[in-house]
Amino acid sequence: MNTHFERTGTLTELTSYPRWVQELVEACEPARRSVRDHVMWDMMSEGHIDQATMRNFMVGTWSLIERFPSFMAQNLLKTQYGRSVGDNLARRWLVRNIRVEQNHAEYWLDWAEGAGIARDVVLNGRPPRGTQAAAEWCHEVCGNDTLAAGMAATNYAIEGVTGEWSQKVFDSLAYAQSLPAAGRKATLRWLQLHAAYDDTHPWEALEIVCTLMGNHPAPEEVDHLRECIERSYVSLHYGLERCLVKPYAEEVEEQAA
Numbered sequence: 001m002n003t004h005f006e007r008t009g010t011l012t013e014l015t016s017y018p019r020w021v022q023e024l025v026e027a028c029e030p031a032r033r034s035v036r037d038h039v040m041w042d043m044m045s046e047g048h049i050d051q052a053t054m055r056n057f058m059v060g061t062w063s064l065i066e067r068f069p070s071f072m073a074q075n076l077l078k079t080q081y082g083r084s085v086g087d088n089l090a091r092r093w094l095v096r097n098i099r100v101e102q103n104h105a106e107y108w109l110d111w112a113e114g115a116g117i118a119r120d121v122v123l124n125g126r127p128p129r130g131t132q133a134a135a136e137w138c139h140e141v142c143g144n145d146t147l148a149a150g151m152a153a154t155n156y157a158i159e160g161v162t163g164e165w166s167q168k169v170f171d172s173l174a175y176a177q178s179l180p181a182a183g184r185k186a187t188l189r190w191l192q193l194h195a196a197y198d199d200t201h202p203w204e205a206l207e208i209v210c211t212l213m214g215n216h217p218a219p220e221e222v223d224h225l226r227e228c229i230e231r232s233y234v235s236l237h238y239g240l241e242r243c244l245v246k247p248y249a250e251e252v253e254e255q256a257a
Contacts, residue, residue: 003215004085011203018215021206024226031233032157036164038240047174051116056243058112060131062122065108067135068154069101074142075150086212090147093208097155097201107190114179114187130242133235134158141228148212149228155205157232163196170195 009016014025040057043049072094079091112122138158142150169175170191179187213221 005210005213005215007207007210011200011207017206017210020217020222021210024222024229027226028157028229028233031230031237032161034237035161035233035240038165038237040240040243041165041168044169044175045172047172047178052246053243054115055117055121055125056128056131057240058108058115058117058122059125060127060239060243061134062108063127063132063135064138064158066105067139068104069098071138071142071150071154072098072101074139075147075154078147078150084212086208087147089208089211090151093204104190104193107193110183110186111188111190114183128242128245131239133238134232137231137235141231145228146212148209149225151205151212152209152225153228153232156202156209157229158236159199159205160196160202161233161236162194163199163202166191167195 005018007016014022040049040053043053076091076094076098079087079094081088081091109119109122113119138154141153145153170188176184176188209225213225
């Protein structure tokens with residue numbers, strides 16, 4: 001049974017959504033915390049992240065940043081205007097927010113340069129092994145799965161937790177002071193835009209997912225959605241862990257070539 005969903009309260013309150021969503025979010029919480037509370041953000045916030053780790057992070061995460069609009073475009077291709085309320089909401093939202101994403105790759109490069117990682121290194125450097133897991137997963141789920149699964153995995157899960165860790169780093173005076181004073185504002189622009197003070201994007205995505213799924217989706221559909229969201233968190237966490245690992249000798253040689 002798939003009865004029509006209409007939000008009953010404020011956008012950013014979980015109790016405004018069906019019970020199945022509340023239980024799903026709760027079930028995914030441990031995986032989300034593994035990203036939100038990762039030691040990487042402590043290293044940045046305390047102002048003592050080393051250049052090798054920062055390089056790994058900037059280069060390793062670049063494909064996720066650069067390709068994120070294309071993942072949203074893959075989801076857009078699944079919509080058909082007039083087919084359902086959910087399709088209409090998703091179509092309108094994706095078209096608007098793909099445009100919002102267009103400058104974020106440039107801001108990421110500005111952050112890297114301010115942090116001492118040359119633009120050419122980010123664009124052409126070899127990413128550490130394993131750091132592409134999140135980008136590969138997003139390409140898979142957005143290309144081959146349902147619209148609800150694709151938006152839940154990317155716009156809800158990845159955007160949501162990114163807003164949380166970005167806020168932690170952006171709020172850090174120690175991190176800001178660790179950057180060169182000249183150009184500091186531009187360096188912090190990506191973090192500032194993603195810090196989750198008033199960011200409603202993940203909540204809007206969750207509302208669209210609920211509209212697509214309805215108030216009473218089949219249990220197997222909910223289980224699949226949970227797996228997709230958890231996989232987003234797990235792939236992000238794995239990539240962060242790989243950023244902390246010193247490269248193998250052959251990787252160093254490949255990066256220097």
